[in-house]
Amino acid sequence: MNNIYVIHALLAAALFGASTPFAKLLVGEMSPWLLAGLLYFGSGLGLAVARLIRDRCWTPSGLAEGEWRWLLGAIFFGGVLGPLALMFGLTRTNGSTASLLLNLEAVLTAVVAWVVFRENADRRIVLGMLAIVAGGVVLSWSGGEGGVNEWIGPLAIAAGCLCWAIDNNLTQRVSASDALFIAGTKGAVAGTVNVGLAFALGASLPDRTVLLGTLVVGLFGYGISLVLFVLALRGLGTARTGAYFSTAPFIGAAVSLVLLGESTSIAFWIAAVLMGWGVWLHLTEYHEHEHTHEPMEHSHRHTHDEHHQHEHNFAWNSDEPHEHWHRHEGLVHKHPHFPDIHHRHSH
Template sequence: MGVTDQWGLVHRVSADNDNVTMNRSVVYALAAAVLFGASTPFAKLLVGEVPPILLGGLLYLGSGVGLSITRLIRDSAWNPPGLLPSEWPWLIGSIVFGGILAPVLLMLGLSHASGSAASLLLNLEAVFTALIAWIVFREHADRRVILGMLAIVAGGIVLSWPSGDLSSANWLGPVAITVACLCWAIDNNLTRKVSAADSLFIAASKGLFAGMANCMIALSLGVTAPHADILLTTLSIGFVGYGISLTLFVLALRGLGAARTGAYFSTAPFIGSVVALALLNEVTSPAFWIASGLMGLGVLLHISERHLHEHTHTAIEHNHRHVHDQHHQHAHDFKWDSSEPHMHMHLHAHITHKHPHFPDIHHRHDH
C-alpha cells in the first residue's frame, strides 16, 4: 500500500512498521523509568556521604561528562548536534527550567518538608507535563490515554502516601517542591520541541550545565567534595541513572510526545521501590501492591492505544536520524552509500495518508 506525494514519489505505508516504531518508543520510555527509578535507592545510600545539593550536582555532572565522552567515541570526532537556529532557545529553556531551577527548588523543598510528603508531591510532575502538553502545545489525547494517566498517577499517590501527620511541615517545602515539578514539566515539553536532534547531545548538555551550576552552588555554600571513591561512584550512578535514562527519555519524546512519555516515566518511583526491596531489604505493604495494580493498568491502557485516522502532513524541513520509511522518501543532494539510518537536513513534502500513529515529531497535527 502506498500514496504518492507532490514529487511523484511513492510512500510505503506499513502498519507493521508503524507498530514497531511506536512499541520501540514505549520501550525507551519504560527503560528510562527503570534506570532512573533504580538509581534512586543507590543514590540514597550516598546521602550520608555527600550533602544533598552536591549529590544532585554530581549526579547531573556524571551524566553530562559520561554522555559527552560517549558521543565523542560514537562519532570519532565532534559533530554538530543538528539543531536549527530556532531550536536553540527551546534547549536553553529546558536546561534552565529542568537542570538548574528544578533541582535547587527540590533541595529547598526537601529541607522544609518530610520525605513522605515530598514523594507524594513529586507525582505532580506527570500531571503538569500532561496538562502543558494538552493545553499549551495541543498534543492529542483520547479517553484511554487520560484514564491511563490517571491510573498511573493514582498508583504513585498510593505508593508514596504518607502514614504520618503532614501538619508539621510548613508551607515553604510543599510549595517549593510543587514549583520544582512544574519546572520539570516545562522542561519535558520544551525538550519535546528539540527531540528530533541528537539525543546524546541534548542529554549531555543538560547534564553538564545542570551539574556545573548545582556543584558551584554547593561549593559556594561551603560544602566540601567527597573522597575519590565516593566521587567516582556518584558520577557513575549519574551517568547510568540520569544520563542514559535522559537519552532514552528524549528518544521516547521523539516517538510518543510529552504527555505519554511523562506517564510512562512516572512509573519510576514504583521501579525504585522494587529495587529498594531487594537492595535495602525493605518490606512490602498493601499500598505497594495496590500501586502496582494501578500503574500496571495505566501502562496497559497506554500500550493498547490505537490512534488511526486520515491526517495531513504540512511541508517541514528538519534534521534527525532516519530511515527511508513512509515519511522519508526524499532525494539526496549529496553522494549517499545507501546506509541507514543516517542524518541530514531533509524536506517532508505535503502529504495526506492514514496509518496508526502517536504525536511524534512527524504527527503534531490538529484533530
C-alpha cells in the same frame, strides 16, 4: 508504532528508576544541592567523552537557531530545579514511596503536552492520569500523624515532577537533533550550576569513593537514561513517552525494598495497583484519524517510509537508515500514529 522507540523509553525508565534508591543512599553523604549537581555533572562529563569518541572530534550541535530557547528552558527546569527538588524530597521521604510518587511526572507531562502544546489526550489518557494521581494521594496521606511536615517531602518530589514535565515538553521540541549533545549539554550546564551554588553555600566534595560512585550513578541514571528518553520522544511524542517512562518508579520501588530493606504498608500496595492501572491505560491507547502534514525541514536518522520520500545529492544504500537535512512536502493520509516529530498537528 516502531517498537525500537518503546524499548528506548523502557530502558530509560529502568536506568532512572534504579538510580533513585542509590541517590537516596547518597543523600546522607552530602547536601542535596551538591548531590544533584554531581549527578548531572557525571552525566555531562560521561556523554561528552562518548560524543568525542563517536565523532572523533567536536562537531556542531545541529540545532536550528530558534531551537536553542527550548533547550535552555529544558536545562533550567529539568537540569537545575527538578533534581534539586527531588534530592530535597528524598531527605524527607522513604525511597520506595518517593519512587512511586515519581509516577506524577507522567501525569504532569501529559497535562502540559495537552494544555500548552496541544497534543492529543483522549478519555483513556485522562483516566490513566487520574489513576496515577490517586496513587500519589494515597502515598502522601499514608505518611502518618505528623501534620504539615509529612507533606514537605512528597510536595517537593511533586514539584520536581512538574519541573521534569516542563523539561520533557521542551526537549521534545529539539528531539530530532543529536540526543548525545542534548543530554550532554543539559548535564554539563546543570551540573556546573548546581555544584557552583552548592560550593557557594559552603558544601565540600565527599571522599573520592563516594564522588566516583555519584558520578557513575549520574552517568547511567541521568545521562544514558536521558539519551534514550530523547530518542523515545522523537518517535512517540511527549505524553506517550512519559507514560512508558512512568514504569521507572516501580523499578525504583523494587530496588528500594531490596537495597534499603524498607517495609511496605497496605497503602503502598493500593497506590501501586492504582498507578499500575494508570500506566496500563496509557500504554494501550490507540490513535488514528486523517491528518495533514505541513511542509517542514529538519535533520534526523530515518529510512524512506511514507513520511520520507525525497531525493539525495549523495550516494546512498536504499536499505540503510541514514541522517541528513531533508524536506517534507505536504501530505494528507490516515494511519495509527502518535505525536512524534512528524505528527504535531491539531485535532
